[in-house]
Amino acid sequence: MTLQTISSKKILDIFYDYVRINSETGTHSENKASDFVSGYFSGLAYFQTHPDRFGRFALPEDPFGRSVVWAFVKGRGKKTVILMHHLDVVGIEDFLRFKGHAFEPDALMHELKGSLDVLSPEAREDLLSNEWIFGRGTADMKAGGAAQMAVIEAYSELENFEGNLILLAVPDEENLSAGMRGALPLLDLLCHRHDLDCVLMINSEPHQRKTRDIGLFSGGSIGKIMPFFYSRGILAHAGKSAEGFNPIGLLSECIQRTEMNPALADFCPDSGEMSPLPTWLMARDGKTNYDVSMPLSAFGCLSMQPLNSHPSDILLKLKHMAMEGAIEAVERVNYGSGRYNERTGRKSGSKKWQARVYLFGEWLKMMIETCGQPFETVYAGTLKDICHRIGAGDITYATGTRMLMDALFEYTGCGEPTLIIGIVPPFYPSVSYLGRPDFKKTLTDLHLLLDEASRHHQGPAYDLEAYFTGISDLSYTSIKPEDLPAFRMTISHEMPLYGGLYTIPFDLIAGHAMPCINIGPWGKDFHKLSERVLKKDLTIHTPHLIQCALEHMLKSI
Template sequence: MPYEIPIDIKKEIEDIFYPMVKIRSDTNTAHEKKMEYFFMNFFEQLEYFKNNKEHYGTYPIKGDSLNRSVSWGLVKGYGADTIVLINHNDVVDIEDFKTLKDYAYSPGELEVELQKIRGKFSAEVREDLESGQYIFGRGTADMKAGASIQLSLLKRYSSTKNLKGNILFLSVPDEENISAGMRSAVELLDNLKQNFHLHYVITINSEPHQRIDKDTGIIYEGSVGKLMPFIYVRGSLSHAGKVFEGFNPVSLLALIINKTNLNLELSDSISGEASPPPTWLSIRDSKTHYDVSMPLSAYGYLSVLTLNKEPSEVLKKIKEICHEAFAELIEDMNVKYKIFAERKNKSFAMLPWEAKVVTYKELYDEAYDNYGGKFLKDYKSILEEAERKVKAGESSIADVNFYLVEEIYNYINDLAPRIVIGLAPPYYPNVSNMNIKNLEDRCKNLSRKIRDFSLESFGQPYIKENYFTGISDLSYTYIENADAVAHSLEGNMPLYGTLYSIPLDKIQNISMPCLNIGPWGKDLHKLTERVLKEDLFYKTPRILHYVISLLLEW
């Protein structure tokens, strides 16, 4: 390896890490802009970038209400081969810090305060606090540790003469929200590929890994996919004292939730790995005030993680479950209504309800069939209002889908109970090197080579997992069926192409293998978030440098 990292890499990382953690950069807030200034200031201080001003900058996220940008720096050597280093610079909020909020971004002070209340924590947290082997604080693990390692290596490579290959550093905002940063970074990658004639060898992320065995590290050669199906249930109004004259949508939504939450049929499994089963993220009804009527509608959305399923396949299964739940509830209602009628000595007649489940596209088409051009004209205004609500912070990009369904119902003549299903943003494709058909030889068996290097260098084993299940921006580094995915999203995601989009064609153009090599982190998004010092300052930078050296044939 002709380009050795310095012995004092710890000092270089510290000089980047602690100032970076100090910067508050809550996701989906104006605070994220501060990180852009940090990176630009960093690049401006380096001799390489002083002499190559066109090799770094910020790339604005189109239409972003917070005016955020992707920060990037390219160290250009000779040849086209390029390693892409990505990280995210946003962090989750600090609501759980309560009285310790003033210390959240100051690891040294926070550790002192945590020591004072260590009796409240688990044995593992107390042990880690007392060991002095971890750095506590918001963003220390997720993921300013990884970003600091990457930036310190970039600085080293920028001062290396006759560098073979290129190193492209990308730091994105919004990963903890809907990955607006990475979706824009794909466009940047496509532009840089053309402008600098780059050949992308691999994308390396440095998200923290979480261990099963404390002595065994984990490398990921892919990332789990994510879909967010939404389910809207339209009921039929009645007074609470006449429950069999109406249809309560809450009862049907509750049954659907019971049938889908943690449903293992919606969990993928491949080669001994499995995606976590789905869970519901939000449920509510349409009532805005108290009265004695049942609600007219109820809705919610759930998170479905995938290893190999496509959106259309997941929605098909969700639709089947919804229809099954609908039929079961109607049958149960009829049984109870018959008993109720007998108690009142009244004749019994089957309730009029029938199970009906449609997609958002089918509901839209029905409205168009009913009102034609008037609906199309009005729907344009409805979409504009939805966009205004999201940008004004009156609604989330997920909840605004229910506003759209409710508005479409003004053009629906059939008001019998039914279910409407669709997809809410965001969408993360599942990716894994194991699924890449023409994987370059140098990218094969990377995990085995890393394991051998780590055993030899540190006496520590690393194991491979094909998917990082924490959801990451690596999802946007590879796709081979862009047209099919686009068609699936266009038909089922109401906001696709307006408030939300994915440059699928550009992802296919820049597609490359991926890898996640990051330090050991614990309790991500929690008060006791922490990163292992040994990984941050010593092991992970050396492993990362080894992989870069291997792939660029140094």
């Protein structure tokens, strides 16, 4: 029995049912999408014969009780390809008066045709062409999900095929990737139980095009790291500013040196790809009410998306820039206060500040050595309390980190202006076939094969990029063995909230390291009102390319 072409109707049926579920990320609604996926598999003959080959794997201590849905189709041998997609979608804040139809593509498109002025000229043209399907989650990524489910069904009808398939439908991708991080122990379990060898992970996020006629595969995924800067000053009444040190000045020196600084972005000459430039996602003081005092602290988070820089190198670079900024901030304050005190004849208040800059890990070690057990007790107690509040959804990881730093300084006190740099969750390692000779051949061969298969099938030509730049769960598919100790150490030491609530199973990622590729439909305007997916990719090209990739990867050599 050979693999049949999957009918367009089958894919559209799955797709519309899947889109209809509002599985907004970071909410209980994601469970409705999990119900749908597991319900679909439970209706297939294969899984009725083998009820132990699909199921739901609960995320531990998840505040929304979410789970990863999985399905395993067993063939011959050890070779296994994993099809992975996320089942959550982003919110619909910008759907204006069309919120009621966000999850009903036909009704939404009908309404939009009567309100063309809300769309860009390109979106308008696409809507009127009837070649695109609009709606929240259509492109990102129920289309890719539907194609993967249909492919699993097609393979489940084969007898004794070469290789094995696993499907993972994960929650929380648009948020903190709790789903993918939580799926790794499940993958480990399945590999041990069935003696599997994972040879490739396929994600099916939508791809964007630079040129209309050229599709895009990604052979990796960009990283994401969010360093925080906590600046602690010396409080003074604003009327006695020469006696204090405002932490905002210190933080803003750091912001000026890093915001949109190309020296902090990676460039990859092999592929011509570059990290988006770093930008600050938030920066604020620690004041909660108005009074005429300087704030005691200021806190900000910088978003960076590395291609190949290691977290430890990034932090050292930032520390160096922050030290230069701190010197300038301190010199300015010392000069101003000195002049003020001179002119007003105040001798006693002319203290010269000296700024201190630390990475969180080194500062923590120093405090434990200086303050001993009582400090450790305060740290553990505050951390527990903050994690509880994050778990309950009361505060974000960034707020929790700021509160923890405030509480620690509350205990230790601070005699000089101090700046601490660390990391706020989530952390996505950057992965790519570049720099991994073992993956490079697999990916370049696969690219050539799929490009030819697509053109043979009246589809577009395809380029291969080294990094999917939209941030994806593929980040958790591999870590180079030589990077493992440094990654684990940097993240666990420099991320104050690491452990318990937020962890990354680095050992499992390294243990099951495999090449990855994104094979998805052409999509546009993800997360916007005009989100849309190319119908022909959904119904024909994407499932066909996934099938070609599977046949190639699973065949025995």
